[in-house]
Structures are given as structure tokens and as C-alpha cells.
Amino acid sequence: MIEASERIARFGPDDHLIGIVTRPAHPRPDAPACLLLNAGVVHRIGPHRINVKLARALAQDGITSIRVDLSGLGDSAPAAAAVHSGAQVIADLRAAMAYLEATEGCRRFVMFGLCSGAVNAYRLALDDARIVGLLMFDGYVYPTFKTHFLRRRARVRTLSWGDLARKPAQWLFRKSKAVAEAPESAGSNDEHLRIPTRAQFGQAMDALVARGTSVYLMYSGSFLEGYNYDNQLRDGFRGAKFLDGIRHDYVPDIDHTATSLPAQRKLIAAVRDWVQGVAVAAGSKGSST
Amino acid sequence: MVPFHFGSPERLAFGLFHPAAADSREDRAVLLCNPFGQEAVRSHRLYRVLAERLTRLGLAVLRFDYHATGDSPGADEDGDIEGWVGDTRLALHELAHRSGSQRIVCLGARLGAPIVARAASGVPGVARLVLWDPIVQGAEYLALLRVKHVESLESSYSLADPQWRLRLADDPEAFTDEAIGFSLSARLRQQIRKLGPHNLPLPPGIDVRVVAHPEDSAVATWFAPHANNPRRRLQPLAQSFDWTAEESRNSPLVPAPALATILSTIRD
Numbered sequence: 400m401i402e403a404s405e406r407i408a409r410f411g412p413d414d415h416l417i418g419i420v421t422r423p424a425h426p427r428p429d430a431p432a433c434l435l436l437n438a439g440v441v442h443r444i445g446p447h448r449i450n451v452k453l454a455r456a457l458a459q460d461g462i463t464s465i466r467v468d469l470s471g472l473g474d475s476a477p478a479a480a481a482v483h484s485g486a487q488v489i490a491d492l493r494a495a496m497a498y499l500e501a502t503e504g505c506r507r508f509v510m511f512g513l514c515s516g517a518v519n520a521y522r523l524a525l526d527d528a529r530i531v532g533l534l535m536f537d538g539y540v541y542p543t544f545k546t547h548f549l550r551r552r553a554r555v556r557t558l559s560w561g562d563l564a565r566k567p568a569q570w571l572f573r574k575s576k577a578v579a580e581a582p583e584s585a586g587s588n589d590e591h592l593r594i595p596t597r598a599q600f601g602q603a604m605d606a607l608v609a610r611g612t613s614v615y616l617m618y619s620g621s622f623l624e625g626y627n628y629d630n631q632l633r634d635g636f637r638g639a640k641f642l643d644g645i646r647h648d649y650v651p652d653i654d655h656t657a658t659s660l661p662a663q664r665k666l667i668a669a670v671r672d673w674v675q676g677v678a679v680a681a682g683s684k685g686s687s688t
Numbered sequence: 689m690v691p692f693h694f695g696s697p698e699r700l701a702f703g704l705f706h707p708a709a710a711d712s713r714e715d716r717a718v719l720l721c722n723p724f725g726q727e728a729v730r731s732h733r734l735y736r737v738l739a740e741r742l743t744r745l746g747l748a749v750l751r752f753d754y755h756a757t758g759d760s761p762g763a764d765e766d767g768d769i770e771g772w773v774g775d776t777r778l779a780l781h782e783l784a785h786r787s788g789s790q791r792i793v794c795l796g797a798r799l800g801a802p803i804v805a806r807a808a809s810g811v812p813g814v815a816r817l818v819l820w821d822p823i824v825q826g827a828e829y830l831a832l833l834r835v836k837h838v839e840s841l842e843s844s845y846s847l848a849d850p851q852w853r854l855r856l857a858d859d860p861e862a863f864t865d866e867a868i869g870f871s872l873s874a875r876l877r878q879q880i881r882k883l884g885p886h887n888l889p890l891p892p893g894i895d896v897r898v899v900a901h902p903e904d905s906a907v908a909t910w911f912a913p914h915a916n917n918p919r920r921r922l923q924p925l926a927q928s929f930d931w932t933a934e935e936s937r938n939s940p941l942v943p944a945p946a947l948a949t950i951l952s953t954i955r956d
Contacts, residue, residue, distance in 0.1 A: 405761065407691045407702075417691060419702075419759050440935050442732050444758055447869025451759065474689065474704060474736060553847055623846030654844040656934060658837075660866045 403458030408465060410498035415476040416491055418443060418467035421454040422503065427461025430678035431531050432505035434495060435466040436516035438656070442473030446513065446656035449663060453511065456667050460675055463503055467495045469519075488519045489526055496529060507531045509613070509677050511670055512538070514655065524612060525603055532613040532677040534670060537655055540618065540625030541597045541635040549627050601639050608644035613677045617669065620651035627651075646673065689739075694782050695755070701775050702759040703752035705786050706739045712746030716815065717789035718954055720751045721776055721807075723798030725833075725870035726840075727931040728757060731797060733941045734929070738795075741951055748787035752779045754803075764871035769803060769879040776807035784813055791815040793954050798931060799823045799880070802888050809891035816895040818953050821928060824910040826883030833867040836932040840868045844934070868932055885910040890920065897953045899923045925949045 408418040435450040437443060443466040444451050450466040457464050468475035469491045478487050492510075499505040509532030512520030517538030524530040595603060607614050618626035632647045648669070653662040690705040708714060720735050722728040739749040754772040756762030783792060793816045796804035801822030808814040823829045838856050842848040855862040865872055872880075888910065890896045896914070900907040902924040914920035929946050930939040 405759075407693070409691075440733065440941065441729060444729070446934070447726070447729070448758070448764070449869075452763075455763075473732070474691070476689075557847065620845050620847070627846075654841070656844060656869070658840050658844050658869050660869075660871060663869070 403455060405454075408467075408495075408498055408502075411470075411475075411491060411494040412479065413476075415478065416467065416470065416494060417474045418465045418495060418498075419451075419454070420463065420465045420499070420503070421458050422463050423458040423461045425461055426463055426503075427678055427682075429682040430462055431507040431509045431674075431681055432499050432503065433457055433462055433464040433674060434492060434508055434510045434520075435464055436492075436510065436512045436519055437467070437469050437472050438513040438516045440472065443468045447658060447663065449513075449657050449666070450511075452663060453667050453670055456671055457674060460671055460678075462674055462678065463499070463505060465495055465499055467491070485522060489523055492519070492523050493527065496527075507681060509674055510534065512536065521603070524607060528610060530612060531681060532615075532674065533607065534615040534617065534673060536617045536666070537619050537622060538616065539595060539600055540622060541600065541632075542625055543631060543634045545634060546625070546627055546631055550623050553623060553627070597635065601636050601641065604636075604641035604645060605639070608641045613673070613680065614641075614645040615673045616645065616647040617653075617666075618647075618649045619653050619655045621655035690786075694752075695775065695778050699755050699771070699775075700761050701752050701755055701778065703750055703779065703782060704739075705783070706743045706749040706751075708743055708746050708748040708787070712748075714746035715789055716791045716793055717748040717750070717783050717787035718742050719776075719779055719783050719792055719794045719804070720749060721779075721794060721796040721800035721804040722752075722754065722757065723800050723931065724757075724867075725872075726836075726868035726934075727798050728753075730931060730933060730935065730941070731929070734943075734947065737942050738947060738950060741947070742954065745951075745955065747793075747955075748783070748789060750779055750783040750786070752782075765873045767873070768876050769799075772803050773807045776804055777811060780807065780811055780814065789813075793818065795820065795950065795954060797821060797929075799829070802883055805888065805890060805896075808894060809889075814891075814894055816897065816954075817891070818897045818899065818950065820899045820950060821901070821904070821931070822888075822898060822907060822910075823880075823883060824885055824888055825906045826880040828906060829883070830864070830872075830877060830880055833872070833932075834863045837863050837866065837868050840932070840934065890914060894919075896920045897923055899925050899928075899949060899953055901928055902926060923949065923953055 403421050403423050405419055405421050408420050410416050438446050454464040454466055470478035470487050496508055508530055510520035511534045513536040517535035520533055521535055524533040629649050633642055653666050657663045657666045692703055693700045694703055695701045735751055739751055742749050753760040754775045756766035792814050794804045794808055795818045797820040801819035808817060838852045841852055898911055911922050927945040933939050
């Protein structure tokens with residue numbers, strides 16, 4: 400039995416958005432509330448129900464959360480206004496924050512986003528100073544020379560001698576189309592959906608750290624092509640100011656959607672630990688939620 | 689669409705009621721019963737689309753999460769078939785009450801099929817069951833989940849651990865307590881293992897439509913004794929649904945042939 404209660408939230412223009420608020424039995428004073436975002440097309444419960452499990456675990460630590468369906472996803476209706484999807488995401492998440500402020504008095508927030516959820520969380524964090532914590536799980540990746548070397552070495556190790564004899568050397572050493580040959584600022588006409596260049600991402604991290612936002616970048620074992628060793632971020636942004644102000648972990652034993660139960664437990668423990676740290680920092684500043 | 693909780697305070701379930709279009713002359717309503725685990729996550733979008741189509745056609749619809757699934761209270765480990773049968777009976781009452789309909793059609797997909805078949809037995813007002821790719825051999829289903837779990841791990845991690853395949857082949861207890869992201873308690877495994885043609889009777893007095901792949905031999909064997917009963921019908925559906933795949937995989941979340949077949953089987 401969880402020491403929390405859950406209630407259904409309808410919010411946004413015409414109440415077209417739906418979410419579930421998990422309220423702890425004993426809310427932690429001054430703690431930020433947590434927004435749990437859609438990952439891809441999975442509805443608000445998250446891949447393998449991870450958002451539900453996370454919400455209830457956070458409630459045990461006194462953290463209020465809301466897991467939301469963005470416009471058109473899950474059980475939320477499409478938005479009536481015709482705007483770019485990126486702008487709509489920002490509007491939807493601001494509506495969720497407004498709802499939590501009106502009903503729970505929350506004025507500061509942390510966000511957990513996985514995959515596309517990480518990208519959406521990043522965009523909102525840059526745009527809204529009420530976000531005091533940003534956890535991107537498998538967000539943007541910036542591979543280094545070492546990343547490519549380790550990827551090729553790992554692939555070679557999976558091949559038998561027979562495979563090696565059959566595969567032309569070119570196959571082994573070609574660039575990853577998905578990462579190496581993609582323009583760094585690839586994306587759509589929607590500015591919100593463009594992949595930030597390495598420089599843009601570094602500037603964004605600098606800005607968040609300067610603002611006092613706690614940033615945690617986690618990278619799973621599902622992106623060999625993009626992120627595949629401890630401290631890759633440090634190599635990729637050598638000398639950047641933000642590096643000492645954020646937390647970043649490569650967690651190869653957790654996959655992109657936390658498929659195994661041990662992976663889920665490890666992910667949830669890491670998120671809880673990070674959110675508690677943000678809550679402690681918020682409390683020491685005398686912030687109120 | 690009206691989201692709500694129902695059931696007792698000790699055992700709540702999350703539901704979504706879709707009222708029928710205002711000018712409806714239909715006296716039927718539809719209850720959609722989820723499959724298990726990843727199959728339920730996977731079919732969420734399809735159920736939403738199905739519900740919206742049905743409401744436009746004049747039928748009220750109730751979707752819901754069994755206790756310990758989806759948005760309902762309870763941890764994965766708390767799920768069990770007997771409890772889910774009870775949740776489904778409560779959902780039937782909720783739907784009848786909210787819709788005012790006198791006749792209810794129930795759709796149960798995969799594990800939802802044996803659950804709704806049991807739940808509907810003896811409940812007045814249930815006019816038809818539509819059982820889609822029903823689980824009729826529990827032991828085979830558990831074996832399938834083990835294989836699909838390992839396949840999910842292999843496809844999700846960049847570097848698959850060769851030990852997974854070896855354990856799958858050599859250790860019958862390996863990968864039995866979880867299935868593609870969801871815990872499978874010993875109690876639930878035991879209940880699923882017991883499912884078989886011998887204990888999956890079709891409730892008397894209710895029309896039953898079974899939608900299944902034409903080469904699904906388990907369903908064909910189970911259905912054979914009912915083949916001459918005019919109230920039982922087997923509807924072949926060759927292009928069905930990739931039940932256990934992750935959402936990011938390249939197979940349709942709302943396959944048009946499946947949607948059309950299920951819609952017509954509910955309504956005809």
C-alpha cells in the first residue's frame with residue numbers, strides 16, 4: 400500500500416489534457432513537484448508503467464508528481480489551436496504546472512523525461528525558470544572519436560571469425576549513418592524540434608547551471624552509436640563550464656525503456672536520489688513550492 | 689470522455705467512460721477489457737481509437753485498467769486473474785449504470801478474453817462477447833512471454849548478453865517472474881498456467897464471436913466443439929496485431945484491418 404493518494408486531473412484549454420496527480424500522505428515542505436512526461440507514443444503511464452512506479456516511489460519521499468498526456472497523446476484530446484508541436488508541448492506542460500500550482504500550491508518543478516520526453520523537458524527547462532531540476536534520460540548525444548572507436552570495437556567483438564572473413568573491412572569502419580553523418584542541427588522547420596548543435600547544447604547547459612537548475616543527464620545501454628562510455632560528456636565538451644555543475648551517468652545495465660525489473664529498480668532509485676537532492680537544495684534556499 | 693475511479697476504497701480501478709453521441713438510438717454499450725502487461729500498453733492507442741469510433745456510431749464505451757495495472761492503484765505484483773474478473777464485473781455494472789444501456793457487448797483481447805468470459809457469466813444484460821486472439825493455453829502463453837521478454841532485451845540493449853539465450857534454453861525457471869517490463873507473481877503465473885480449453889467455458893445465453901488468426905491452432909482446437917452452435921462464430925483475421933512489440937518498433941499501433949474487423953464484429 401502506497402502512502403499516497405492519486406486523483407485525476409483535467410486541465411488546459413477546454414480541459415482537453417489529462418493527467419494523474421500522485422500526492423504523498425506527508426508532502427515534503429519546500430520540495431518541488433515532479434512532471435513525468437510521455438515517452439514517444441506511450442501514454443502517461445510510461446514504458447512498462449515506469450511513470451506510475453516512479454510517481455509512487457517519489458510519493459514515499461514526500462514528492463508530489465503529475466504524469467501527463469500531451470495534446471493528442473494517450474487520452475488527451477488534440478489541441479484546438481494550430482501551432483507547431485514543439486510550442487504545443489510547452490503550452491501543455493505549462494498548463495500542467497498551472498494546475499499543480501492552483502490545486503497543490505506548487506511553484507517549483509523538476510522534470511523526468513525519457514527519449515522524446517527528455518527533449519520536451521529540455522525545451523521547457525530552457526524556457527521556464529520554475530524548472531529547478533531537469534533529468535534527461537537518453538536525451539541528446541554528442542559522440543566523440545572514442546565513442547566511434549568503442550562502437551566499432553564492440554561490434555567486432557560480437558562477430559565470429561567466419562563473420563570477420565565474410566564482412567568487408569569497409570563495413571566495419573564505415574561511419575554510423577544515424578549519428579556521424581547527420582548534420583548536427585538536423586530537424587524540422589519547427590524550431591522547438593531541431594536537434595541542438597554541440598555548441599547550442601553546451602550554451603544551454605551553461606545557462607541552466609547559471610540559473611541554479613539541477614541537471615542530470617543519464618545515458619542507457621541502448622545507444623552504442625551515440626553514448627557508450629563513462630564521462631563521454633566530459634570528453635565531448637572538454638573545458639566547458641557546465642561540466643562541474645551537472646550530474647551525468649552512463650548506465651549500460653539500464654536499457655532505453657527499462658525493460659527488466661532490475662533496470663527499473665535501478666532507474667527509479669537514481670531518480671529518487673536525484674530528486675531528493677534537488678529537494679534538499681530547494682529547502683536550504685528557503686524556497687517554497 | 690470521463691475519467692473516473694470505481695470500486696471499493698481498498699480496490700480502486702481507473703476507468704474512462706466515453707458517452708455515446710447525443711443523437712444515438714443505440715441501446716448497446718461496449719466494455720473494452722485489456723490484455724496483460726506490455727500487450728495492454730501496446731493496445732492502449734488502438735482501444736482509444738476503437739472507443740472513439742464506437743461513440744461516433746452511437747455506442748457508449750468504457751475502458752478501464754484492472755487493479756494493479758495501468759493507472760489503477762496497486763503494484764504489478766498485486767495483479768491476479770480472480771481479482772481482475774471481479775474488477776471486470778464491477779466495470780460491467782459501471783457501464784450499465786453510466787450508459788443506461790440494456791445490452792452490453794464486451795471485447796476481451798488476449799488474457800482479457802478468459803477474464804471477460806468468466807466475468808460475464810451470469811451477469812444480466814451482457815449480449816455478446818468478442819474474444820480477440822484469446823489466450824486459451826495458459827502454459828503456452830507463459831512460454832511465449834519468456835521468449836518475447838528475451839527478444840525485447842535483445843532488441844533494446846545495443847549489446848545483447850548471449851547468456852540470456854542460454855538461460856532461456858537451459859533453465860526453465862529463468863525469466864519466469866517478469867515479462868517485458870512487468871512483474872509476474874507466482875500466484876498469477878499459476879493462474880495463467882491453469883488456463884486451458886477444459887476450463888474456459890463460454891457463458892451460456894450469450895453470443896460469442898472469436899476473432900483469431902486462421903492458423904492459430906490452439907484457438908481452432910478450443911473452438912471446435914462450438915463450431916455448430918449458431919450463437920458462436922469464429923472470425924478469421926489474418927493481419928492482426930503485434931501484441932508484445934515495443935511501441936517504437938516498426939509495426940502499426942492501429943492496424944486498419946484489425947480495427948475494421950473488431951468494429952464490425954462488435955456491431956453486426
